[in-house]
Amino acid sequence: EVQLLESGGGLVQPGGSLRLSCAASGFTFSTFAMSWVRQTPGEGLEWVSAVSSSGGNTYYADSVKGRFTISRDSSKSTLYLQMNSLRAEDTAVYYCAREEKVNGWTTRFDLWGQGTLVAVSS
Amino acid sequence: QSALTQPASVSGSLGQSITISCTIISSEIGNFNLVSWYQQHPTKAPKVVIYEGSKRPSGVSNRFSGSQSGDTASLTISGLQADDEADYHCCSFVRGWVFGGGTKLTVL
Numbered sequence: 001e002v003q004l005l006e007s008g009g010g011l012v013q014p015g016g017s018l019r020l021s022c023a024a025s026g027f028t029f030s031t032f033a034m035s036w037v038r039q040t041p042g043e044g045l046e047w048v049s050a051v052s053s054s055g056g057n058t059y060y061a062d063s064v065k066g067r068f069t070i071s072r073d074s075s076k077s078t079l080y081l082q083m084n085s086l087r088a089e090d091t092a093v094y095y096c097a098r099e100e101k102v103n104g105w106t107t108r109f110d111l112w113g114q115g116t117l118v119a120v121s122s
Numbered sequence: 123q124s125a126l127t128q129p130a131s132v133s134g135s136l137g138q139s140i141t142i143s144c145t146i147i148s149s150e151i152g153n154f155n156l157v158s159w160y161q162q163h164p165t166k167a168p169k170v171v172i173y174e175g176s177k178r179p180s181g182v183s184n185r186f187s188g189s190q191s192g193d194t195a196s197l198t199i200s201g202l203q204a205d206d207e208a209d210y211h212c213c214s215f216v217r218g219w220v221f222g223g224g225t226k227l228t229v230l
């Protein structure tokens with residue numbers, strides 16, 4: 001079955017760290033760029049970060065730049081998001097999403113995980 | 123404030139058609155391309171229903187259609203069904219991937 005499964009969410013204090021994982025199965029993980037997208041409870045979606053299929057290129061939203069690091073391990077078909085210096089406003093459900101590219105451009109996020117909740121609070 | 127603006131809510135009766143708009147702020151219009159639309163039921167992950175403005179993924183009902191004109195992209199759902207009740211999010215690349223604030227569709 002083609003799927004993405006996130007893990008690693010939880011409750012963390014402001015200033016703390018957390019690492020999210022996203023295990024991919026049912027497709028050739030190494031051929032797809034991947035992203036993290038988050039959703040504040042009751043609010044809209046916010047793109048957080050992306051990594052190219054090779055892992056050589058990474059991209060971040062301004063809101064997390066310098067605090068979050070995206071990476072991938074193709075031998076384990078797993079995507080990661082290392083989150084440091086966490087703030088209350090980082091509280092959200094974090095989804096990993098597969099990018100479908102056409103001629104080098106991402107045209108859609110065509111596969112999503114079920115999400116993992118990160119709560120930043122003292 | 124998102125670069126993409128959607129109405130907070132829309133409603134329609136069973137069998138009717140509705141349209142949800144997604145407008146880009148004027149200063150970013152040059153980047154308004156590759157619009158996609160996502161359906162999200164409560165507590166579920168988003169699911170793409172339209173991409174590249176008007177293309178429909180395999181398995182998505184042909185009741186869903188997309189269009190774009192100038193600074194506004196639109197998602198139209200015809201023949202409303204109860205299961206269409208969900209949140210709908212537009213998305214485009216505007217100096218990074220940006221989502222609209224989402225529109226709650228209520229089917230009466």
